[in-house]
Amino acid sequence: MKLKISCLQMDIAFGNPLKNYEIVNELIEKAVTDKPDIIVLPELWTTGYDLNRLEEIADIDAKQTIDYLQKAAKKHQIHMVGGSVANQGENGVKNTLLVINKNGQLVHQYNKLHLFKLMDEHRFLVAGNEKGLFELEDRKFAGVICYDIRFPEWIRSHTSEGAEALFVVAEWPALRLAHWRTLLIARAIENQCFVIGCNRSGDDPNNLFAGHSIIIDPWGEVISEAGEGQEIITAEIELDQVREIRKQIPVFEDRKPEYYK
Ligand SMILES: NC(=O)CCC(=O)C(=O)O
Numbered sequence: 161m162k163l164k165i166s167c168l169q170m171d172i173a174f175g176n177p178l179k180n181y182e183i184v185n186e187l188i189e190k191a192v193t194d195k196p197d198i199i200v201l202p203e204l205w206t207t208g209y210d211l212n213r214l215e216e217i218a219d220i221d222a223k224q225t226i227d228y229l230q231k232a233a234k235k236h237q238i239h240m241v242g243g244s245v246a247n248q249g250e251n252g253v254k255n256t257l258l259v260i261n262k263n264g265q266l267v268h269q270y271n272k273l274h275l276f277k278l279m280d281e282h283r284f285l286v287a288g289n290e291k292g293l294f295e296l297e298d299r300k301f302a303g304v305i306c307y308d309i310r311f312p313e314w315i316r317s318h319t320s321e322g323a324e325a326l327f328v329v330a331e332w333p334a335l336r337l338a339h340w341r342t343l344l345i346a347r348a349i350e351n352q353c354f355v356i357g358c359n360r361s362g363d364d365p366n367n368l369f370a371g372h373s374i375i376i377d378p379w380g381e382v383i384s385e386a387g388e389g390q391e392i393i394t395a396e397i398e399l400d401q402v403r404e405i406r407k408q409i410p411v412f413e414d415r416k417p418e419y420y421k
Contacts, residue, residue, distance in 0.1 A: 161399045161400060162398055163197045163198060163297075163396070165197065165356055165375060165395060166394040167356065167357075167393050167394075168184065168358065169371055169386045169389075169390060169391045170201070170202060170361065170390055171360065172207075172208040172364075173208070174209075174365070175213050177217060177224075180206050188232055196394055197238065197239060198238065198239045199240050201240070201242050202243050202244075202329050202330060202360040203305055204246055205244070205360070206225055206245050206246065207245075208331070209331060209364055209367070210364075211280055211285075215248075218246040218247065218248035219248065222245050222269070225258065233260045233262055237262045238262055239260070239262050239296050240258075240259070241257070241259055241327045241329070242259065242260055243258070244258070244329050246285075253284065253285050253286065254288060255281070255305055256272075257305055261296060267296065268292070270288065270290065270303050270304070270305070271286075272285070272288055272304075273288050273314065276307040279366075291317065291321075292304050293322075301323055301325050301326070302318035302319070302323035302326050303328075304326065305329055306328070306329065306330040306332060309328055309347055312346075315351060319412075324354065324399055325402075326356070327358070328344065328357040329358050330357060330360070331359070331369060333368065334370040335367075340370055341374065345376055345380050345382070346380075348377065348378060352378045352402060352405045354376065356375050359372060361390045362390070371387060371389060372385060374386070374393075375397070378401055378402045
């Protein structure tokens with residue numbers, strides 16, 4: 161099964177959801193000229209890391225962003241791995257990844273499990289407690305958020321339940337670009353799955369971000385990679401390659417989890 165995927169590597173306007181909806185509108189209009197099946201957005205794309213103003217700018221129950229993504233998905237008949245949003249709920253603000261299918265249905269919401277202390281997430285956000293597994297077109301995928309990729313056992317818990325491609329939405333700083341690339345390539349090789357990493361570009365008062373959104377095949381080869389600036393990358397993946405590689409080197413069958421704890 162072939163899928164064309166576009167990552168919208170946007171420069172997020174700090175604490176300005178309305179401006180960010182405008183930026184994404186423009187990027188989607190550009191991306192659809194390549195006729196992708198799935199569009200991917202970065203982490204916290206409506207607000208950026210303006211954590212001090214979350215009370216004012218977080219999206220209550222992610223409603224406004226879900227509505228926005230549903231309209232875009234239906235209009236263009238494209239699945240959206242709609243990045244993540246500062247989602248104000250009863251128990252606090254979560255960093256929530258949204259998946260909407262091309263009919264505009266909300267397929268999955270994943271709340272970031274591992275909060276990143278270096279960027280103060282633990283002071284302002286509450287962690288999730290459920291997996292990022294979802295289905296599109298009867299195939300299994302996983303979606304996680306940024307710092308989550310440093311936890312290989314968390315990613316494995318998704319691929320061992322059948323995920324064939326891992327979507328990673330991120331605001332990853334330029335200082336650790338080498339970690340971003342290496343960790344994503346490692347996750348692809350060890351899980352024998354496609355990895356689609358959508359990062360942001362630009363800066364905010366505290367960080368310069370790396371860009372370098374990337375699409376990696378299950379052999380660990382980079383199929384497409386962005387530079388540092390605002391950019392769209394698009395690549396077609398053949399999902400069946402995952403099954404072939406898992407047959408060739410049967411890592412999942414050969415695991416001995418009884419020895420790993
Ligand atoms: N937004 C994030 O979770 C950043 C994670 C990060 O920078 C890291 O090094 O890990």
